[in-house]
Amino acid sequence: MAFQLKPLPYAENALEPHISARTLQFHHGKHHKSYVDKLNELVAGTPLEKKSLHELVRDLAGQRGARPKKIFNNAGQVWNHDFFWESMVPNGGGQPDGALAHLLETSFGGYDAFKDLFKKTAMDQFGSGWVWLTAEGDRLQVVSTANAMSPMAEGKVTLIGCDVWEHAYYLDYQNRRDSFVDTFLAHLVSWDAAAARLKGGESKEAPHALRA
16 A cells, blocks of 8 residues: 555645745645655565555664665655644644643743744754654653654654745745744644643654555
């Protein structure tokens, strides 16, 4: 069974005016889809085609050789993009409550300190990559990864992911990555999704790519 492009969890225009329908048409409908198509091409007729997306990313992370790296890069980007779409929600953003609010306080000194660190980490990521909020025990961490890598590939509980490749924001924000990250935190991030992932931990293993 082939991997399929997972539908967006909202309409293409649902994140406007913060992310335009045109951006989602290109980013999800073309860019994300190209990773799915390439992944299917690479694993077709091999034992890897029977593995889940989660297994592919975990098993191939860090492996040497051109072919394993190519498969990992495409599988990782499918997983990362699925996770990014599900890290956002229309009318999201702002400050969380409950357990997440408490963990932001104990881990960073409060929401404002977390926000500053998240933005700084995003701006410090040179070139293409991602910024993540992860959980380890009773502490949260903000980390960045390059290209197709993710904390999930390293076995970490991942709560939020933000795409800081230029194609994620350039049509709407041009080169202003800082404005995009500010908007992600203020208006888009889904704290409900993060809370569910925190509660489920590794058992969630979400999201999974669809199969035809």
